[in-house]
Amino acid sequence: MTGTVSIALKELSDYFGTKRFWFFFAIIYGAGLMAAYLGIQGLVQARVERSFLLLFRATTGTLPPFLFFIMYFGPLLGVALGFDSINKERAKNTLVRLLSNPVHRDAVINGKFLSGVSIITITVFGILGIATGLAIRIGLVPNIDELARLVVFAALTILYIAGWLALSQLLSIIFQHTSTSAIAGFAIWGFFTFFWAPIASLIATNLIPDPNSIEKITLEQNLNRISPTTLYLEAVLVTLTPTARFLNPISISELQYVVPNPLPLLQSLNLIWPHIIALIALVLVCFLTSYIIFVKQEVRG
């Protein structure tokens, strides 16, 4: 454990001690302002609802809501933090020296992950803090339930980006060159973010030709849920929309029984437990694979 903490602290000071810090600072500040701008613009246009949470999912019509930006570009933060974590040390010949000290190999992975998650946490809370501050300035004060939902939103975002961090760390173990692992990371990101939805649609259409059947829509949706991007989006939409009460398609006849009042947070969470578990499982799978490969890997000076 001491090894894990020592390595995590060293990695953190690496981030803060260098130009990378200004890079993160710019991301946090820029994204925070953008979130507030998008949200406030969206709120102005929204006629019906005026809630604090709308800040993150309101759209101005020309630009997508803020949470889409996180969904698309959050993974890049994770990949950027992790793509060179192991293979850079290998290339610089520091890995063998590091491992000749009394630290377990998994402590190296854990330490680096921990420092990455710290950066992600700081970034996410920084962005949401700036946006919330600006919202309060214009008189949009969140209530307790909204604040709790904001925290869940933050936690989901951290989990989502941490998953990409774990994946890119795994790639940094598999690939010897940092450029290869970076490209692989971006390729996987591009695949799930842009290409998986059309592929899912294609598969569903081929299996069930009737485009309006509930089976086809369900199949396509479930296929889409293979992608962490979809899992995150659905989970966050439910978290930020207290009135959302179902994720799967339902028939019009069922819809007439729905009472459109907001749900308490725990009821909303009930809807997205599978998503949360699936996201956690993805992190664990990446971790476990990393351990197994790294422990068996040959480390030479």
Added chain:
Amino acid sequence: MLQPAIQTWGLTKKYGDLVAVDSLDLEVKQGEIYGFLGPNGAGKTTTILMLLGLTEPTAGRLRVLGYDPLREPLKLKRLVGYLPENLGFYEDMTARQNLLYTAKLNGISFSEAEDRVKKILDAVGLSDASDKKVSTYSKGMKQRLGMADVLLKDPSLMLLDEPTTGIDPEGVRHILDIIAESKAGGKTILLSSHLLYQVQKICDRVGIFVKGRLIASGTIQHLGKEVIAGDKYIVEAEVPDATSALEEAVSRVDDVIKVSRSGATLTVECKSDIRGHLAKVIVTSGYTLTQIRSHEYALDEIYARYFEGETKA
């Protein structure tokens, strides 16, 4: 009797069809400097990595300081200092920061670590550059920093992989001094090298390692006499006015096997140490004898002989 610091039985490492280390039986006693010599690619580094538990052997057993490197790696790594052949430091950090990080990984408290780092940087002659980033360091300075990194945890056993390769003579002398000092401090040292003349001065015993096999092990004297020359003694005499008549006279002496001459140097292979007798023969034959000595084996020579044998076979 003290148990050996390192002991291996039939240690083998294969990479596919390639046998990197071939059933190695090695014993390094406590408190000695053992030189692990051989050309590049002989399996020296692989052996060292197995001793550290960083590489898993294909077959065989080993004990290092009483531990099995695969079963109790952390206990072992607390006691072993390792200097890799391709030494890498965190280039954006200063020498001091790099060493403080190593200290932290070894569980040395911060106040003690600061103290030790200062002393060790002094000892390796880097105190002036201690707050410079490692990226500004020369190869020789990095190597000394590597030695500092090893010494920092006050190891009982030091595994030094090519500690003197690629640095200038002054740097080599500095590193060898540090190694000799560590031995005086009671540490066991295993160092590998392909530059024989550099390390033969400080090694108590050497092992010659070619193509994954340890083909000879012992003191340099022992290797020279027993293994190469067999039971022969080699005497060299300096006779400035030597002629072929003298060669003939010497070859008639009892116990002499073979005589050869190049310039003023007469090389005599004989069955026993007959230096006194030879001197008498040379002088009474009317020649001038300026020097007579028994041949000291240089490691290069021993090594060249082995290597020759290998290429012929």
